[in-house]
Amino acid sequence: xNPSARPFEHDGIAFGCDYNPEQWTPDVxxxxxxLMSEAGVDLVAVNIFGWSHIEPRPGQYDFAAxxxxxxxxxxxxIRVNLGTGTASPPAWLSRAHPEMLPMAEDGTRRYPxxxxxxxPSSPVYREAALRLVSAVVARYGxxxxxALWHVSxxxxxxxxxxxxxxxxxxxxxxxxxxxxxxxxLNRAWGTAFWSQTYGDWCEIGTPRATLSSRNxxxxxxxxxxxxDELLSSxxxxxxxxxxxxxxxxxxxxxVTAHIENLDYWSWAxxxxxxxxxxxxxxxxxxxxxxxxxxxDLSRGLGGGAPxxxxxxxxxxxxxxxxxxxxxxxxxxxxxxxxxARGADGVxxxxxxxxxxxSERFHSAMLPHAGTDSNVxxxxxxxxGIVDRIGEIAGSRVVAEAxxxxxxxxxxxxxxxxxxxxxxxxxxxVHAAYGAFHSLGITxxxxxPGADLSAYKLVVVPGLHLVRERDAVLITDWIAAGGTAxxxxxxxxxxxxxxxxxxxxxxxxxxxxxxxxxxxxxxxPETALPLTSGATGRLWSERSHVTTAVAEASFxxxxxxxxxxxxxxxxxxxxxxxLATLLAAPDYRALVVRLADEAGVRPAxxxxxxxxxxxxxxxxxTDASYLFVVxxxxxxxxxxxxxxxxVTGAPVCGTAEVPGGAVRIxxxxxxx
Numbered sequence: 001x002n003p004s005a006r007p008f009e010h011d012g013i014a015f016g017c018d019y020n021p022e023q024w025t026p027d028v029x030x031x032x033x034x035l036m037s038e039a040g041v042d043l044v045a046v047n048i049f050g051w052s053h054i055e056p057r058p059g060q061y062d063f064a065a066x067x068x069x070x071x072x073x074x075x076x077x078i079r080v081n082l083g084t085g086t087a088s089p090p091a092w093l094s095r096a097h098p099e100m101l102p103m104a105e106d107g108t109r110r111y112p113x114x115x116x117x118x119x120p121s122s123p124v125y126r127e128a129a130l131r132l133v134s135a136v137v138a139r140y141g142x143x144x145x146x147a148l149w150h151v152s153x154x155x156x157x158x159x160x161x162x163x164x165x166x167x168x169x170x171x172x173x174x175x176x177x178x179x180x181x182x183x184x185l186n187r188a189w190g191t192a193f194w195s196q197t198y199g200d201w202c203e204i205g206t207p208r209a210t211l212s213s214r215n216x217x218x219x220x221x222x223x224x225x226x227x228d229e230l231l232s233s234x235x236x237x238x239x240x241x242x243x244x245x246x247x248x249x250x251x252x253x254x255v256t257a258h259i260e261n262l263d264y265w266s267w268a269x270x271x272x273x274x275x276x277x278x279x280x281x282x283x284x285x286x287x288x289x290x291x292x293x294x295x296d297l298s299r300g301l302g303g304g305a306p307x308x309x310x311x312x313x314x315x316x317x318x319x320x321x322x323x324x325x326x327x328x329x330x331x332x333x334x335x336x337x338x339x340a341r342g343a344d345g346v347x348x349x350x351x352x353x354x355x356x357x358s359e360r361f362h363s364a365m366l367p368h369a370g371t372d373s374n375v376x377x378x379x380x381x382x383x384g385i386v387d388r389i390g391e392i393a394g395s396r397v398v399a400e401a402x403x404x405x406x407x408x409x410x411x412x413x414x415x416x417x418x419x420x421x422x423x424x425x426x427x428x429v430h431a432a433y434g435a436f437h438s439l440g441i442t443x444x445x446x447x448p449g450a451d452l453s454a455y456k457l458v459v460v461p462g463l464h465l466v467r468e469r470d471a472v473l474i475t476d477w478i479a480a481g482g483t484a485x486x487x488x489x490x491x492x493x494x495x496x497x498x499x500x501x502x503x504x505x506x507x508x509x510x511x512x513x514x515x516x517x518x519x520x521x522x523x524p525e526t527a528l529p530l531t532s533g534a535t536g537r538l539w540s541e542r543s544h545v546t547t548a549v550a551e552a553s554f555x556x557x558x559x560x561x562x563x564x565x566x567x568x569x570x571x572x573x574x575x576x577x578l579a580t581l582l583a584a585p586d587y588r589a590l591v592v593r594l595a596d597e598a599g600v601r602p603a604x605x606x607x608x609x610x611x612x613x614x615x616x617x618x619x620x621t622d623a624s625y626l627f628v629v630x631x632x633x634x635x636x637x638x639x640x641x642x643x644x645x646v647t648g649a650p651v652c653g654t655a656e657v658p659g660g661a662v663r664i665x666x667x668x669x670x671x
Contacts, residue, residue: 005272006248008148008308012390014345015383016043016081017365018311021069022053023354029069032352033076035366039376040383043347044073045310048083048153049115051132052090061135074145081310081347082146084136084237086129087153088115097124103164105209114358116158120229121170126236133240141245150310151237151251154277156230160261161222163206167229172201174225188496189217213416216497220465223411227263235270248272252310253301255294257281257426260414263407264301265447274302277311277349280334282324288631289434291334292614293445295341296397296433297405300445304396308345309338314375315363323361329660331378332385333629336662339389340616340627341442342397346386389645389664395620399442400600401457403433404474406448412465412497413489420521423538427581428462428487435587438611440602441595452477457598460508463490465497471507478511479571483598485590486512487578488539489519504541505577512577513548513568516541520558528557528580530564534589536580540564543579554580565590604628609636613657626665633659642667 017036021029036044047054047066055061070080094101094112100122101109110117118125140146179185182198191197196215198204207214207222238249253264253276268274276298280287298307314331316323326334335346353364365379413425436443436459444455448470452458460474463486471491478484491506493499500506504516520540522528528536532552540559548568554560559579566577574597582590595601603617604626612632618625625645628638635658640651645664657663 006246008248008273010043010079010147010345010393012393013339013343013386014043014308014347015040015386016045016345016347017041018045018048018348018350019069019352020049020350020354021046022050022065023356024352026068028352029072032366033072033078035371036078036351037076039365039380040387041078041351041365043079043081043147043345044351045081045083045150045347046070046073047085047136048150049088050083050085051088054085054136055090055132058092058096059131063139070140070143070145074143079147080143080145081148081150082136082140083150084129084133084152084241086132086151086237089118089125089128093125093128094118099164099166100124101164102159102162103167105161105163105207107163107208110159114158118159119162119164119166120156120159120226120233121162121164121167123166126233129233130236130240133237134244137241137244141241146245146247148273149241149245149247149249151234151241151249154252154254155234156226156261157254157259160226160230162226163208168205170229171206171222171225172204174228175204175221176201178221189215189221190498191215216412216415216417219415220408220412220497223261224263224408226261227266227407230262231267231270234267238270250275250308252277253298255297255301257284257290257430260407260410265407268301268303271302274298274305274307275310276307278309278338279311279313279317280326282320282322284430286430286434289437290430292337292341292437293430293433295338295343296443297445299342299397300405300447302342304342304444306342306344306394306396308347309335309343310345310347311349312338312347313363314348314365314367314379316361318359318362325363328374329378331375332382332662333631333660335382336385336627336664337614337629339386339392340397340614340618340629342618344393346382385646391666392618392620392625392664395618395625397442397444398603398617398619398624399444400455401436401441401459401595401598402444402446402450402452402455403429403436404448404450404458404460404463405429405445406463406465408495409463409465412493413462415497419519420538422524423521423581425462425464427538428489431581431584431587432459432461432485432487434584435591438584438588439591439595440606440613440615441591441600442603442616449473452482456483457594457600458482458484460484460486460490462487464492465495466491466507467495468507475508475511475570475575478573478575481572483574483576483594485576485578485594488541488580508575511568511570511575512566513546513570513575514543514563514566514577515546516543516579518542522557526557528564529555530580531555532565534586535583536564537583538581539579541579548575548577605639607637608634624667626667628655628657628663628665630657630659630661635659638663640665640667
């Protein structure tokens with residue numbers, strides 16, 4: 001995080017929501033605010049999609065309704081998370097300037113009627129957006145209700161990759177800044193292949209759809225450019241705010257399983273506090289583990305500092321193929337899992353369920369059924385608990401293990417031409433993280449090149465793209481006594497997407513003590529048995545050990561007889577390598593071995609539990625806080641001493657956590 005960041009000052013853990021009063025008549029507002037107070041809501045986001053309401057015609061501003069609702073919230077003691085309103089331009093702007101609409105990779109325009117109908121590189125959009133922000137800041141910059149500024153909304157969710165002429169021109173400027181000369185660009189992109197060599201900058205466009213696979217270097221740089229272009233838009237709005245307000249500024253990230261558009265490592269330093277939106281994704285094999293991963297990654301983006309869960313849901317969303325309702329008690333368990341993993345704010349989309357529009361079947365704190373509903377009762381219960389655990393705010397999560405995660409590797413791994421389209425980057429990341437999660441071992445998520453000195457154990461899953469300096473940092477850390485697991489397809493290409501030659505694993509090869517000659521992926525239906533009794537899938541490799549020891553080998557498949565799991569002594573440490581995607585129980589068993597070797601343990605001893613639990617410790621100045629979330633139906637027991645904050649009961653030696661419950665134990669002597 002930026003050391004000069006403005007602090008988000010809040011009394012305890014924030015409990016809040018998105019509120020869209022423009023969808024309701026003013027007589028509903030007073031009822032809403034009274035119910036917010038009943039539920040314990042103390043932070044409300046408004047004006048997120050307010051552009052057409054506060055600027056109904058070009059240059060004509062009407063703040064009467066926004067003045068009114070902010071005033072009512074302030075009078076009720078509810079603080080405001082104020083949006084700049086720029087997330088979706090009004091109809092009059094796109095009608096006057098259709099050239100600002102985004103263009104898909106097939107060269108067709110995308111039109112208004114949804115949201116984010118603008119090109120991030122459009123000078124028309126940028127100019128109009130900054131005029132709006134200037135007007136909003138001039139109006140509310142010193143308003144006592146404003147606790148936080150919310151720039152746009154979920155930037156890049158729909159329009160990150162625009163292929164219009166304005167984007168192409170901006171892309172060329174970005175490339176000139178990056179490479180300086182056209183010859184340097186040609187070398188970086190390997191344009192000698194397929195007669196793609198460029199002689200002038202004007203010949204370069206965005207990587208629109210082609211008849212064959214596209215240039216991987218161009219695709220990778222276009223992702224980088226697109227992330228930077230939206231960051232530039234954020235910075236422009238934030239600069240206007242900083243000139244007119246002293247309140248902190250953020251935007252809501254989308255650290256989630258299916259949105260890869262922005263490299264948030266490059267964004268994080270611009271946030272006064274990291275904020276994230278997260279929704280359970282039931283398209284995944286283990287949505288609960290992905291929730292924990294997203295929370296840990298959000299914390300990692302802030303360098304371990306507390307962050308805000310800006311949006312999550314009380315129940316079903318509306319955009320998955322099957323939108324599942326949450327089970328009884330799941331709102332509490334999901335929300336407090338985020339708090340356990342570092343969130344100092346828990347907010348929902350949205351307050352009152354919409355009756356019109358695309359999100360009318362998206363759940364809300366106040367559902368269509370009203371207050372006579374289980375959702376409402378659980379919301380009120382959660383608000384009471386959040387209020388009682390306010391002392392936790394400001395404490396930090398304790399972790400002895402780390403996982404290295406890279407958006408650049410995600411982009412590069414999803415290339416048009418790759419060894420297997422059955423395997424994605426997140427398959428590797430989630431499999432590795434899931435093994436730690438099932439054991440109750442807390443993991444910090446860190447960027448390539450991060451300082452690893454605080455950790456005993458590091459996992460490097462599928463780090464396909466790696467800079468030499470970042471790989472050296474990892475191997476030097478191992479040599480100094482660390483234990484690391486590097487998994488297949490790591491170290492394959494450099495920052496220009498150029499293959500490291502001399503055997504795969506590139507700059508990790510010597511530390512791993514292996515020589516990988518050939519990838520041998522298999523289809524999803526093929527099992528790969530190992531000599532250890534474990535089973536792999538999707539991937540194998542033809543390799544041999546140089547200085548490593550083969551802990552297990554493939555017994556069948558295209559790499560039969562070749563090593564599948566190896567361990568190499570490197571300096572004072574151990575470098576493990578995994579050449580396949582292990583079945584979940586086998587991955588768990590491998591992580592048990594790694595954790596034992598590294599001396600890494602769960603936050604506390606849990607008895608009577610299966611995989612369906614979370615255990616995380618947050619440490620403050622005067623006490624530490626042990627979170628135990630029991631997702632199962634049977635009770636579990638945990639060794640602890642202190643005071644349990646949910647029930648207020650003392651804990652002497654052992655605490656029972658009933659099935660479906662959450663317990664938070666204040667450990668008086670900081671553990």
